Amino acid sequence: MDLLHRTWAEIDLDALVHNFKEIKRAAGGTALMAVVKANAYGHSACHIAPVLEECGAEAFAVSNLEEAITLRGCGITRPILILGYTPPACASQLYLNDITQSVYSPEYAAALSERAVQDGIRLNIHIKLDTGMSRIGFDCRRASLDGITDAITAARLPGFVFKGLFTHFSVADRTPEEDDGFTDEQYDRFFAAVEHFKAAGLPPAVCHCCNSAALFLDRQKHFDFCRPGIVLYGLTPAPGLPLNADLIPVMTVKSVVSMVKTIHQGDTVSYGRTFTAKRDMTIATVTAGYADGVPRLLSNRGQVLLHGKRAPIIGRICMDQMTVDVSEIGQVRQGDEVILFGKELPVEEMAALCGTINYEIVCGISPRVPRVIIKSE
Numbered sequence: 001m002d003l004l005h006r007t008w009a010e011i012d013l014d015a016l017v018h019n020f021k022e023i024k025r026a027a028g029g030t031a032l033m034a035v036v037k038a039n040a041y042g043h044s045a046c047h048i049a050p051v052l053e054e055c056g057a058e059a060f061a062v063s064n065l066e067e068a069i070t071l072r073g074c075g076i077t078r079p080i081l082i083l084g085y086t087p088p089a090c091a092s093q094l095y096l097n098d099i100t101q102s103v104y105s106p107e108y109a110a111a112l113s114e115r116a117v118q119d120g121i122r123l124n125i126h127i128k129l130d131t132g133m134s135r136i137g138f139d140c141r142r143a144s145l146d147g148i149t150d151a152i153t154a155a156r157l158p159g160f161v162f163k164g165l166f167t168h169f170s171v172a173d174r175t176p177e178e179d180d181g182f183t184d185e186q187y188d189r190f191f192a193a194v195e196h197f198k199a200a201g202l203p204p205a206v207c208h209c210c211n212s213a214a215l216f217l218d219r220q221k222h223f224d225f226c227r228p229g230i231v232l233y234g235l236t237p238a239p240g241l242p243l244n245a246d247l248i249p250v251m252t253v254k255s256v257v258s259m260v261k262t263i264h265q266g267d268t269v270s271y272g273r274t275f276t277a278k279r280d281m282t283i284a285t286v287t288a289g290y291a292d293g294v295p296r297l298l299s300n301r302g303q304v305l306l307h308g309k310r311a312p313i314i315g316r317i318c319m320d321q322m323t324v325d326v327s328e329i330g331q332v333r334q335g336d337e338v339i340l341f342g343k344e345l346p347v348e349e350m351a352a353l354c355g356t357i358n359y360e361i362v363c364g365i366s367p368r369v370p371r372v373i374i375k376s377e
Contacts, residue, residue, distance in 0.1 A: 005335075007255040007288040009365055010342070011043050013051050013375040015234055015248035020055045022245045023228045027215055030222040032056070033081065033208060035229035036071070037063035042293075042362040043233055043251055044371040046074040052232070053078055061227055065090055068099045081126055081164075084136070088115040091159075095121040100163060104128035104136040109154035116159025126164035127151050127204075129193050131186040133170045140167070140189050148193055152200045164224075165194060165204040173213035173237035183214065187221045213237040216245060235358045239348055251362055252342025253369070255288035257306070258321070260332050269323055270315030275300055282327045284311070286338050289320040293365035294340060297354040305339035306332060 024032065034057040040048035049060060049071055059079040062068050068080045081100045088111040094101050095116075103109045103125045116123050129151060130137030138154070139147035155162040167190045169183050190209050197204055208225035210218060215226040230237050234249040262282055269275040269283065286304065290296045299316040304324055311324040326332045341347040341361070351358045 004370070005256060007253070007292045007340075008370045008372050009042075010252045010254065010372050010374050011047060012248070012250050012252070013047070013373060015250045016048060016051055016232065017055055019232055019234050019247050019250070020052060020057070022247060023215065023231055024056065026219070026243075026245060027222065027226050027228075028219065030210075031058040031206075031225050033059040033061050033225045033227045034232060035061045035211075035227050037061065037067055037083065037229075038363045039067075041230065041233050041359065042365045045070060047371065047373055048232075048250075049074060049076050059225065065093060065099070069093070069097055072097050072099075079124075083128075086112075088112045091115040091123060092119050092121060094123050095119070098124075100124040100126055102126050102128045102136075102166075103154055103160070104130075104138060106138075106150045106154060109157055109160075113154075113157035113159045122159055122161050124163045125155070125160045126166055126206075127155050127162065129165065129167045129190060131167045131189040131193075131209075132182060133168050135168070137167065140193050143189065143192070145189065145193055145196065148196050151193070152197060152202060155197070155202050162202060162204070164206040164208065165197060166208045167193075169209060169211060169214050169218075172211055172218060173241055175238075175240055175242070183218060183221075187218070211237070213241060213243075216243040217241075230359055233362065235347065235362070238357075239352070249343050249347065251347075251365070252344075253288075253293075253340040253365060254342075255286050255292075255304075255338045255340060257284045257332060257334055257336040257338060258287045259285045259334060260326070261285075268315075270299075270318065272316055275315040281325055282332070283314065283323050284326045284332050284336075286322050286324055287320070288338075288340060289318045289322055291319045291366055292369050293361070294322065295350070295354045295356075295361070295364070298350065301353050302350060303345070305345045306336060308344075310345075311338075 034052045036045045036049050039045050061081045063084050065086045128137040129140045131140045138151035207223040210226040212229050212231040234247045267277045296317045302313040303310045309329050347358045
């Protein structure tokens, strides 16, 4: 393995291809806009996106201009949509890199249009509507669609080429027991907004509203594109969500044992002496810590896999190291491989112990952790 044998993340591209096929099946004939923001949710966008383009992803979505330009540098030729803010001063970079920008407020539309006209360019845009997320978007949070006139006006501004219309569901990742009808309300508002645009002589070339959860659970809402994100990486949008899909985690994070020692009853471990041995124990130091993306909240709570067995984390997790109890695991030696999470130890367990979601854990794996590509061919 050509890397520093300390802590690394294995990225299984075969699993990625498998997941894409599962998603494509669920999407039916709907095109897929693969969400690869945040460095493909921590998985390495420059390794992930080309595989998805080869598999048939018709477009890509990112958070910001830097991510979009990175994709172009990795050879991505399909349309790229920036979901968030790009400074109007960067309009020429959008144009030169053939990147589509979300436009979501009258103020932003005016500023971006003015700069595009000033630069003598026309930018491809998608209009973002807020149908209930209350984050960014022209205000369509009520049946009255209060911001629809502003949205139509923005689409007509000079310097813009209006390409699409979209919104984002806030609770698509609900179980049947949790369903309060809000996703249906958001969809109805979005559908009505699309009709307003058509009536105004601005039929959108593409409309999209379905994220990962809605792609599987709201198939009648697909429109022209679906935007799969977390499911591409083999993870579910929420625990217990009945997706009826065979998804395989793409990322497995591994580390190694650097030292094995015996501690005695009464000995304490790590900063703050938060763990005291109640008996003689064998412990191992693992070369991963919170600077690698292992949450400190797992101190005295989490587990790792070593020789196929679970080893409890004891004491506080440090910046670069942590200790685990290997008393019940025989013959542990320096250099032994440790699994922090992956196919054999679900990342959802780690997330639940930290009171967070799988998204945050995989996105939080540090850039200093090398991504090692696993592929059968």
